[in-house]
Amino acid sequence: MSEDMNQVEATIFQVGVKVKGKVIKVEEKHVLVSVENSKLDGIIPISELSSLHVEKAEDVVSDLDELELEVIKVEEEALILSKRKIDAEKAWDDLEKKFESGEIFEAEIKDVVKGGLVVDLGVRGFVPASLVEDHFVEDFSDYKGKTLTFKIVELDKEKNRLILSHRAVVEEEKIRQKQSLLESLQPGQVLEGTIQRITDFGAFVDIGGIDGLVHISQLSHQHVEKPSDVVEEGQKVNVKVLSVDRDKDRISLSIKETLPGPWTNISEKAPKGSILEGTVKRLISYGAFVEVFPGVEGLVHISQISHKHIGTPHEVLKEGQTVQVKVLDVNEEQQRLSLSIKELQEREQAAPADYELPEESKGFQLGEVIGDKLKNLKN
Incomplete structure (x- = not known):
């Protein structure tokens, strides 16, 4: 009788049928479940628990978990089931919607592999190293277990291919911040920034996701031959906004106008x-x-x-x-x-001219001598 019932159930629960099951025991390499409306045992091999590689079954499920499963094989004493297939089916529908809408979502980094990162979204998602950040990262080992934001940049269900990008999210956020900052900037504002690049004609300063130019004439109250003489890359500086050209994304800044002027005090x-x-x-x-x-x-x-x-x-x-x-x-x-x-300077005093009286005039008044001279001239 029992064998007959098993045969009946084996006929009902064919490959591809979806069933519900409750975890009754978690072994190292497989999971036992009780299948709803069935007297047959259900077995989920560890390879069918997740789209990712699993070392221990307990890392994925626990006792009494209720799962949606798909029959992948029917044996006389048990149904071989897959959690991975159900998860993947649901995931692809959701992922296609996210891909079409450009939705940004969060996911945990499950593994670090050669060439990038791996996440579990019901299907295996891969993040190439070049799409992790908008800057070079030498070692990704610290990323495992982190939760990052992603966008789907490539999806192919037939090839089971899902490519994600965190870099795209970072770059879009920077663009939004840049536009927001540009809208809020007004001439006269004083901001803190960081010297990003130094050129012959000035220095570019990052003021929160967007660079502004401090022309060489606005670096100091003193004459500057080379910008590198007064500032260096990475230096924190206060800058005053001189002008904002939102159409051309150009910002003119001044360090000089935040410093005490040479005429102060x-x-x-x-x-x-x-x-x-x-x-x-x-x-x-x-x-x-x-x-x-x-x-x-x-x-x-x-x-x-x-x-x-x-x-x-x-x-x-x-x-x-x-x-x-x-x-x-x-x-x-x-x-x-x-x-x-x-x-x-000392004033140069002119020396008085010496005047030597004639010998015969000694003892006479000067006026008398001059008078005599005049008389002689008349005669």
């Missing part, structure tokens, strides 16, 4: 009456400009260059010359400094 550094050393920077018709601090030039008017009368400053000064100057007046608000060179 100039009244304290160069008070009226103080004596400073400076360098003649420019000679003009009405005077000379002398740099007394980096970026701070004061005017020595031509009248303050020398006690002697001079036609042009070039007569006594030359560019690059070091001179001592006295501060005559300082105006921090208007950034003006009046200087004098002659105030520090």
Whole structure:
């Protein structure tokens, strides 16, 4: 009678039939289940538990788990079942929808293999090394067990091929952040950034997913010959937004405008009456400009260059010359400094001419001598 019943059930539960089962025992290499509406035992070989390689059955299922299964073989004493086939069938339908819509989803990295990463989505998903990040990664060993976001970039059910990309998600997010940042940026904002690249004409600064250019003229209040003289890659800097061109994705930044200007507190550094050393920077018709601090030039008017009368400053000064100057007046608000060179020079006194009186005039008043001379001239 029992054999007859088994034969009947073997006829009902043909290969491909879907059944429900409850886990009653987990062995190392297979799982025993009780099959709903059947007196036959159900056996799930470890190879049919998952689309991925499984070392131990207990890594996939536990006692009393209720599973949807497919019959892959009918034996007299048992049904050989597959969890993998049901999972894959459900997975492909879901994955096709995700692929068509471009949906982003999360998945755990199950394994690290040569050439990339493996995830379990009901079917085996592969992430090539080049599609993991938007930068080079030398060692992927730390990725196992991590949960990352993915997009499907290639799907072929017939070939059981599923290619995923985390890099695509990262790049799309950066584009969204860039657009959002561009929309929010306004001239005058001060932000923190990182020097990304240095060129001959300036430095590119990352201000949160987008680069802006600090032109060489905006690196410092002082004259800069080479940007690398004042900044270096990786350096954290504060920058002020000068302009934003959203159509061309161009941002002009300034480091100089976040720094104290050379004229800040100039009244304290160069008070009226103080004596400073400076360098003649420019000679003009009405005077000379002398740099007394980096970026701070004061005017020595031509009248303050020398006690002697001079036609042009070039007569006594030359560019690059070091001179001592006295501060005559300082105006921090208007950034003006009046200087004098002659105030520090001694006035050359003209020596009085010696006048030797004639021998015969000694003892007489000078007026008398002059009077006599005049008389002689009349005669």
